[in-house]
Amino acid sequence: MSASGRVSTEQVKPLNRSKAYWAIADGWVLAKRNLIQIPRIPELLVFATIQPVMFVLLFRYVFGGAIDVTGTSYVNFLMAGIFVQTVAFGGVATGIGLAEDLQKGLVDRFRSLPMARSAVLTGRTVADLVRNMFVVAVMLVVGLLVGFRPEADLAGWAATIGLLLLLSFAFSWIGATIGLLIRSVEAVQSAGFIWLFPLTFASSAFVQTDGMPGPLKAFADHQPITQVVDAVRGLLLDQPVDNHGWIALAWCIGILAICIPLSVSLYRRTATR
Amino acid sequence: MANGSSAIRAEGLEKSYGKTRALDGLSLSVEEGTVLGLLGPNGAGKTTAVRILTTLLKPDAGHAEVAGLDVVRQADELRSRIGLTGQYAAVDEYLTGYENLEMVGRLYHLPRAYARKRARELLERFDLTDAASRLVKTYSGGMRRRLDLAASLVFSPPVLFLDEPTTGLDPRSRLAMWDIIGELVEGGTTLLLTTQYLDEADRLADRIAVVDTGRVIAEGTADELKARIGGERVELTVSEGSDLAAASRILERHALGEVRMDSERREASATVEGGAGLLAAIVRDLDTTGVEVDDLGLRRPTLDDVFLALTGHVAETDGHRDEEAA
Numbered sequence: 001m002s003a004s005g006r007v008s009t010e011q012v013k014p015l016n017r018s019k020a021y022w023a024i025a026d027g028w029v030l031a032k033r034n035l036i037q038i039p040r041i042p043e044l045l046v047f048a049t050i051q052p053v054m055f056v057l058l059f060r061y062v063f064g065g066a067i068d069v070t071g072t073s074y075v076n077f078l079m080a081g082i083f084v085q086t087v088a089f090g091g092v093a094t095g096i097g098l099a100e101d102l103q104k105g106l107v108d109r110f111r112s113l114p115m116a117r118s119a120v121l122t123g124r125t126v127a128d129l130v131r132n133m134f135v136v137a138v139m140l141v142v143g144l145l146v147g148f149r150p151e152a153d154l155a156g157w158a159a160t161i162g163l164l165l166l167l168s169f170a171f172s173w174i175g176a177t178i179g180l181l182i183r184s185v186e187a188v189q190s191a192g193f194i195w196l197f198p199l200t201f202a203s204s205a206f207v208q209t210d211g212m213p214g215p216l217k218a219f220a221d222h223q224p225i226t227q228v229v230d231a232v233r234g235l236l237l238d239q240p241v242d243n244h245g246w247i248a249l250a251w252c253i254g255i256l257a258i259c260i261p262l263s264v265s266l267y268r269r270t271a272t273r
Numbered sequence: 274m275a276n277g278s279s280a281i282r283a284e285g286l287e288k289s290y291g292k293t294r295a296l297d298g299l300s301l302s303v304e305e306g307t308v309l310g311l312l313g314p315n316g317a318g319k320t321t322a323v324r325i326l327t328t329l330l331k332p333d334a335g336h337a338e339v340a341g342l343d344v345v346r347q348a349d350e351l352r353s354r355i356g357l358t359g360q361y362a363a364v365d366e367y368l369t370g371y372e373n374l375e376m377v378g379r380l381y382h383l384p385r386a387y388a389r390k391r392a393r394e395l396l397e398r399f400d401l402t403d404a405a406s407r408l409v410k411t412y413s414g415g416m417r418r419r420l421d422l423a424a425s426l427v428f429s430p431p432v433l434f435l436d437e438p439t440t441g442l443d444p445r446s447r448l449a450m451w452d453i454i455g456e457l458v459e460g461g462t463t464l465l466l467t468t469q470y471l472d473e474a475d476r477l478a479d480r481i482a483v484v485d486t487g488r489v490i491a492e493g494t495a496d497e498l499k500a501r502i503g504g505e506r507v508e509l510t511v512s513e514g515s516d517l518a519a520a521s522r523i524l525e526r527h528a529l530g531e532v533r534m535d536s537e538r539r540e541a542s543a544t545v546e547g548g549a550g551l552l553a554a555i556v557r558d559l560d561t562t563g564v565e566v567d568d569l570g571l572r573r574p575t576l577d578d579v580f581l582a583l584t585g586h587v588a589e590t591d592g593h594r595d596e597e598a599a
Contacts, residue, residue: 014382029379037367105361112327114353115380
């Protein structure tokens with residue numbers, strides 16, 4: 001070791017602020033940490049983008065010709081489903097990120113620091129929100145390139161973005177809960193996705209539910225993805241949204257009301273190894 | 274030990290994972306400004322003990338105080354007075370060294386400017402200035418450990434916990450780590466160090482607590498522990514063609530117990546008392562008798578011997594008895 005002197009033991013007093021202040025400040029420190037990592041692991045972002053792009057192309061050009069939708073072109077119908085699916089799948093990354101932090105012992109370090117207990121989770125979910133919105137923006141460009149012609153006005157766009165943000169946040173917290181429950185990166189990778197396939201495909205994301213057999217249609221019509229997709233589709237195509245917007249909102253808030261306290265309590269109690 | 278001066282005190286800590294008893298009534302006490310080495314094989318309960326003392330885990334029974342604060346009831350306050358470096362370098366691979374330290378400083382709620390200054394200072398102290406703006410992913414194992422240790426020093430905590438700080442390091446990095454730890458201790462930090470390396474405990478710790486199956490089975494200074502299994506041994510190797518039997522008869526005159534002989538390796542050894550003076554006497558006797566030796570020396574028992582004597586098994590450094598370290 002170099003002889004550059006002792007480690008100073010000068011004591012600087014920590015700042016004294018309220019708990020609520022630190023919940024936000026610490027969450028922001030960790031959100032920044034997660035955000036600056038995104039361009040440093042470009043492969044993650046690339047794959048998070050390639051997958052929905054593939055879905056767009058497959059559905060637009062392979063299945064699209066065989067799927068009948070009423071009232072608009074298939075590509076116009078499709079994009080709402082793509083946005084919602086992209087955001088829902090994005091929640092898995094939250095769980096994977098947390099499981100990685102657990103596995104590498106980083107959570108041990110965080111838990112031994114005098115920081116807000118919620119910060120690791122809020123930092124992660126907020127960063128994932130930003131990343132998801134980036135991917136959605138890329139999807140929009142891809143959609144426009146393949147013929148997507150939205151007709152929403154400013155208010156419609158604002159409502160769409162708001163709803164997608166909320167859905168992204170809600171599914172990130174589901175991902176967080178799964179990550180904290182399962183804890184192994186590999187297991188979270190599969191467990192995080194498996195339930196999303198039936199949820200996003202047995203919905204109105206890619207086809208109208210009318211053609212589905214009775215019980216499946218009943219499930220599809222009442223599950224949250226369909227509600228959000230129908231709302232987003234109505235908003236983007238300037239069609240009536242009916243109650244879908246409110247029901248979608250209620251689903252997202254309900255998911256958050258369950259998953260935030262659940263994952264914070266899991267995080268508190270998690271005996272990492 | 275006087276309670277007033279204990280920086281760490283644990284009494285009857287118990288912790289089970291399912292049917293596995295990780296801690297089975299572990300008690301220990303570390304005086305302020307001293308170093309306790311928690312020595313034991315994998316799965317002995319060392320890490321569990323550290324995790325309880327650093328508020329990461331709640332004990333099933335027993336209680337503990339660190340820096341005068343209860344580790345369960347006053348956990349929040351306690352976290353601003355301890356530093357922890359775990360078995361795995363808990364640093365973020367996709368941040369630079371500097372970013373890692375600055376982040377930890379911010380999470381200790383230090384003012385931003387000070388967190389930055391402190392990060393630079395620690396990087397310099399730990400020989401990481403050149404690598405400060407590189408991603409930790411590119412660091413060697415030794416560099417990661419140094420950064421990890423630096424992270425636990427961001428706030429100059431009065432009580433520091435190092436869980437196997439040199440496990441997996443090459444010998445050179447290990448020595449460097451020992452130097453750093455030695456300096457910290459000189460600075461007055463109270464340190465609890467777990468290790469499965471006997472020489473590490475010997476070198477760094479004021480007192481050593483030997484842990485096996487979740488409790489402390491022996492405690493004392495390294496010398497005290499060594500004394501418990503008897504004194505020093507004289508070992509000699511006679512030159513080729515020299516009379517091993519004659520040599521061992523000489524040893525016998527000075528020995529406390531039996532003389533052990535290994536004629537194939539031309540070695541003889543015996544437990545003795547009397548140190549260097551005795552060694553000189555043996556040399557004279559050998560000379561007079563005309564026995565030539567290749568090697569002659571006084572060997573103090575190592576902590577390996579201590580461990581074997583105390584537990585009946587050798588310290589398993591790569592054992593699979595670990596329920597806790599998985």
